[in-house]
Amino acid sequence: MTRPGHSPFFWISALIAAAWWVVCAGAFGYLTWFGPVPTAFVKHLLPETIPRSVWFWPAPWIVLVPLASAAVVFVVYLVLARLIVDRTDGSRVARFLALWFVAVLTGFLATLPWVISAIISAFPPSRAAFVLDPAGDAMLLSGYWGIAWGWLPALLALRRVREPAAAREQGTDAVPAPVATGPFRRHPLAVLSTVAVVVVLVASGLVVGLGSRAERLVSAAENALADGNTLGAVPDPDVPVTPPPTVAPDAAAAPAGWCTPEDTAVLLGDPDAATGHRTVSIQAMNFSDLPCTLNGYPDLAFADQAGSAIDVTLVHGGSFMTTDDGAQPIEVPAGGFAVTRLGWDAMATADVPATYTLFSALYPGLDRGSWPITLDIVAGGKVSVTAWSLSGATD
Helix, strand or coil: CCCHHHCCHHHHHHHHHHHHHHHHHHHHHHHHHHCCCCHHHHHHHCCCCCCHHHHHCCCCHHHHHHHHHHHHHHHHHHHHHHHHHHHCCCEHHHHHHHHHHHHHHHHHHHHHHHHHHHHHHCCCCCCHHHCCHHHCCHHHHHHHHHHHHCHHHHHHHHHCCCCCHHHHHCCCCECCCCCCCCCCCCHHHHHHHHHHHHHHHHHHHHHHHHHHHHHHHHHHHHHHHHCCCCCECCCCCCCCCCCCCCECCCCCCCCCCECCCCCEEEEECCCEEECCEEEEEEEEEECCCCCEEECCCCEEEEECCCCCECCCEEEECCECCECCCCCCCEEECCCCEEEEEEEEECCCCCCCECEEEEEEECCCCCECEEEEEEECCCCCCEEEECCCEEECCCC
16 A cells, blocks of 8 residues: 555645645736735735746746745745655654645745845945844745645645545544654665755756846836936946945045135036047036146046946047147136046947046045936947146136
């Protein structure tokens, strides 16, 4: 006679557990997004076994991720069910409760890929105590799923297993203790079961990680489009933002009498273009009652739409659309203006982030100000910059 621990109906129970896992996730997502039922009520009836955001992920992850999660539930439940029943001595009630507990353990293990993926995505945390915060209450909800619904596959498993004749003749619901030939005694089977669980958890983790990354990339692209940022590639949302320094490093102190932010404002002019060439001007306006001095070139930096610095080579000199007279001391009168011009050749922006913020200071060593501006300047490009020169307000 087939022993309960090796009943083929455990496969059916595992399939039911996996299917109900996905059904609960889908029903939770639908009812909380589109239904009139309060989320708190739905969460207690149909726990959120799979984050509802998955149902809005791009193809094919909207299908692959739930399937991977269901595969974890199927394999883990099947392995643990056979292990528990093979080692449990007692009545059908005891086996029923043991299988119910298997569903609780399965829920916890099936959520591990989500928890680990969330922690890795948000790592490092601002404080060590916050390392588990990205996981939220996912594991608690998955464990609650086992408590709320674990009876279903457990009941199905025992209903499909016939009670041995000896037990029926004794008029009791007890079943004979199985011979200890389960996974603990059959070492190859124990190893294979462990390997199967590990493999399915790792595979599910990879699918969840790849799907989560695909969703972040799509979301970043949609946000960029909504903001009107259509030039250049969207910066990778998983790469930490590294903004340009607020002050140029290793800058020498300026001599007395030079213009400073206390008496001079830095103003951005309008970009101009010719076929294959670009230029934009920056003005320095002395708003004080005394003249001040400028000598040399401005301090410049560039950042993409995420705010990360773009490594650009600055060349002191003119370009196709600009002329540089070289560095020389100039005295900017009270109410007067000085101007510097940037020039560059058009750069390809199809596959790399473009410039969305221009940083500037009168000279290295001062705090950089910034302007939002869209320019086809990318990493590795060359930009020519002219020295400060006197100009009128309209130059």
